[in-house]
């Protein structure tokens with residue numbers, strides 16, 4: 001039996017607290033100090049907010065659970081309306097993402113104290129109890145008595161006396177019996193990991209089959225870390241060294257990415273998407289793993305490139321930057337409304353070599369001539385299980401059958417676009433998941449059906465850090481704990497004969 005690691009009881013959860021590296025850091029009101037006030041994420045407000053941070057979090061969580069809303073979109077929409085101070089916006093963000101991330105652990109604890117069972121509660125009451133227990137267990141800056149009184153006041157406002165009494169009773173009882181807030185160590189391993197790190201049991205069991213127990217536990221632990229902030233420098237406008245200098249002199253704490261030559265890790269400095277550097281196109285906000293995709297494509301100036309599933313255009317733009325905006329990139333996506341997103345990126349970054357088009361990638365072979373592209377990127381739609389840190393809802397919204405469904409689409413997409421590559425060209429297949437069925441098994445199947453394709457060496461494109469990663473079929477599988485970046489699979493294939 002593996003030993004209990006952090007997060008299985010309130011005490012170790014408190015150790016988690018002491019790291020104080022919460023998601024809310026992104027909303028810190030310590031904006032970059034800069035003589036150019038446009039770069040300061042200054043949101044001190046004088047008026048009384050229309051809604052409290054906790055009420056907003058309860059509304060977002062209830063909409064996610066009841067209406068299947070996307071947490072990020074719902075949260076952003078409500079934050080815009082609410083005009084909270086930056087600290088309160090940070091708290092609301094922390095409560096929403098933290099509560100979703102720790103959902104089944106919170107429910108496991110609550111189940112012992114809610115007489116009629118958590119499932120029978122009204123969704124808003126369930127959300128209120130969950131955010132309260134999340135604060136008690138995982139956040140150190142809010143005293144327990146404040147958590148209880150805030151919850152009781154909110155229950156009075158949103159419900160009635162009976163509900164506020166029940167909320168008061170449940171929370172006080174939990175605080176009095178903290179020793180009961182433990183995950184028993186005698187549980188079968190998969191169940192223990194599932195409860196301790198809040199992942200669905202089917203997912204944990206699936207990963208144990210693929211990666212073994214220790215790696216699965218490391219994946220689940222990493223999935224609960226707040227994601228790092230990183231930006232990709234626009235190489236047509238500046239260099240990483242110059243950008244880092246400018247950012248540092250404005251008060252941001254930055255580090256060069258060890259994964260991508262274009263990446264900068266931003267340890268503190270406010271919301272990068274609100275800076276004038278971002279608006280002026282000097283950089284884009286992008287995860288480090290994702291930056292490795294264009295690295296693998298290695299497009300050259302003057303080449304013709306096909307990006308099959310391109311929206312919102314992050315990797316398209318990166319490839320255009322690598323080409324110094326010389327050549328042509330056809331950036332295709334099936335959704336007409338997403339074409340705008342690609343065009344917005346291109347315009348902000350000053351990139352003219354991108355042609356954004358709409359259509360099903362399954363039909364690209366009817367629209368373009370065989371062997372007409374030097375490079376093809378298939379950044380496929382996938383289950384997204386590599387980006388749980390950023391989108392914790394994925395844990396609860398996906399099922400094993402989603403993985404089977406999406407892999408048959410991926411396989412068909414690969415088969416249809418393969419003839420479009422010139423002999424000697426490079427086809428990159430990438431996903432933001434860690435599922436073998438969508439990754440190495442997918443590429444193995446493709447190579448067995450297409451003798452005209454070969455896997456390429458990974459070592460000549462991946463940075464030194466990446467070279468130790470598991471490389472199979474010309475691809476690297478990046479797990480979220482490897483470099484504390486998103487889980488990604490990137491395979492690099494070449495066409496040898498016509």
Ligand SMILES: C[S@@+](CC[C@H](N)C(=O)[O-])C[C@H]1O[C@@H](n2cnc3c(N)ncnc32)[C@H](O)[C@@H]1O
Pocket residue numbers: 308309310311312313314315316332333334335338359360361362379380381382
């Ligand atoms: C992983 S995302 C691509 C992310 C993008 N490469 C980037 O870096 O910004 C997958 C995209 O595939 C698109 N998509 C899904 N099915 C498609 C299809 N059959 N044909 C073309 N695009 C598709 C989705 O709309 C989604 O935008």
